[in-house]
Amino acid sequence: xxxxxxxxxxxxNADLHCHSRCSDGTLAPAELxxxxxxxxxxxxxxxxxxDLSGVKEAAAASQKIGLPFLAGVEISTCFGAESIxxxxxxxxxxxVVLQQGLSEIRQGRNQRAQKIAQALxxxxxxxxxxxxxxxxxxPDVISRAHFSRFLVGQGIxxxxxxxxxxxxxxxxPAYVEHEWISMEECLSWIHGAQGVAVLAHPGRYRGxxxxxxxxxxxxxxxxxxxxxxxxxxxxxTEEMVQYTQMAQHYGLLASRGSDxxxxxxxxxxxxxxxxxxxxADPVWRVxxxxxxx
Ligand code: AMP
Ligand code: MN
Ligand code: MN
Ligand code: MN
Numbered sequence: 001x002x003x004x005x006x007x008x009x010x011x012x013n014a015d016l017h018c019h020s021r022c023s024d025g026t027l028a029p030a031e032l033x034x035x036x037x038x039x040x041x042x043x044x045x046x047x048x049x050x051d052l053s054g055v056k057e058a059a060a061a062s063q064k065i066g067l068p069f070l071a072g073v074e075i076s077t078c079f080g081a082e083s084i085x086x087x088x089x090x091x092x093x094x095x096v097v098l099q100q101g102l103s104e105i106r107q108g109r110n111q112r113a114q115k116i117a118q119a120l121x122x123x124x125x126x127x128x129x130x131x132x133x134x135x136x137x138x139p140d141v142i143s144r145a146h147f148s149r150f151l152v153g154q155g156i157x158x159x160x161x162x163x164x165x166x167x168x169x170x171x172x173p174a175y176v177e178h179e180w181i182s183m184e185e186c187l188s189w190i191h192g193a194q195g196v197a198v199l200a201h202p203g204r205y206r207g208x209x210x211x212x213x214x215x216x217x218x219x220x221x222x223x224x225x226x227x228x229x230x231x232x233x234x235x236x237t238e239e240m241v242q243y244t245q246m247a248q249h250y251g252l253l254a255s256r257g258s259d260x261x262x263x264x265x266x267x268x269x270x271x272x273x274x275x276x277x278x279x280a281d282p283v284w285r286v287x288x289x290x291x292x293x
Contacts, residue, residue: 005293006042006068008284010276016045016070016089016283017200017232017257018270021137022054023074024145026262028137029054030061035263037067041271043284043291045072047087047257050105051141055093059292069292070284073098074200075190076105076180079216082207083178084199086186087229087255089283090290091195098193105181106140112178113142119174120147120167125156144168145261160265170207187223194290196226198255198283201234202243217250227253227283231276233268234259244277254280 006012019025020032027035029046036044044067046058055071062069071093075086091098117129129142131150136142148163157163167174190197199220208216217228228250229235230243247254254276258268276282284291 008282008288010278010280010282012043012282012284013041013271013275014043014256014282014284015041015258015260015270015273016043016072016198016255017047017074017087017229018044018260019048019074020046020054020058023048023051023138023141024136024143024261026137026264029058032260033058033061033065033067033069036270037065039269039271041067043068043070044270045070045087045089045257047072047074047089049074049141049143050076050102050109051138052091052093052099052102053138053140063292070287070290071292072195073102075102075186077183077186078180079183079219080212082205082212083180084183084205084216085201086183086190086225087198087200087257088190088193088195089198089227089255090287091190091193095189095193098189101181101185101189108178108180109142110140112176113147115176116144116147116168116174119176123167123173125151125154147174183219184223187220187225191224196253196283196286197224198227198229199225199252200229201232201259202228202246203232203235203239217246217252221250221252225252226286227255229257230254230280231256231273232259233257233266233273237274240274241277244280247280253283253286255283
């Protein structure tokens, strides 16, 4: 093994879920690379929502500071009525089918954003689309997080949690149902781009019954899904244990990621989560040939 190569075991401080301003994070990809390195992360992945435009900058910045990097993307999909996120790790960011597919999802996001703005207008909140766009680092990717920042910036909400609880989350007046792509299509794009598909933050899908959750795992495995996030900023300690067991049960590799968005907003800093349990099988074990050094 070359000297600069990292040991791909459970003790690795890997953070394989981070957002830049190319989606709904607030830092540029190169700034994020520096911050992640400062926090002691040894391997990281940029995983912007439905977008790969930050990958080149992140890879170049990481190489410059000697930080191993994986190209990634967090794709929005549908499983029944629940919106499910799938992280593609080690993808070829130039893959044309993946690029085209993501571009279609972004168009759908755009249409949804117009409907969210109309819903807010009905509630007396004007110009929310233009307002949200002021917070978007990449006008191609408009997320509810941008609407949330707008609502906070206007003094309508006291923080992002308040904006989601009163307006943006499911069941609230500015929530808009949206048909994302199927998991089947999503996994075929990730696999076509030589990536590994990882089920993101499974503990967050609160709309799923126990049975539906099992079906989600079964279907994800049947489609060739490779891993699941067990240690994530979205999981409680109990959920980390529970999903480490689920990963073993379903023969999925275990992933770890903060889901970092912003130094001002994120509770969890990159790399600050517990390490994987020593009995977990880390997803980075199979990614040696995808890591950019
Ligand atoms: P979208 O993909 O546009 O539906 O937006 C989802 C994004 O909104 C997530 O990736 C988070 O960045 C953010 N988000 C979702 N729920 C919350 C919440 N309760 N509080 C703060 N941010 C949230
Ligand atoms: Mn987000
Ligand atoms: Mn997510
Ligand atoms: Mn995320």
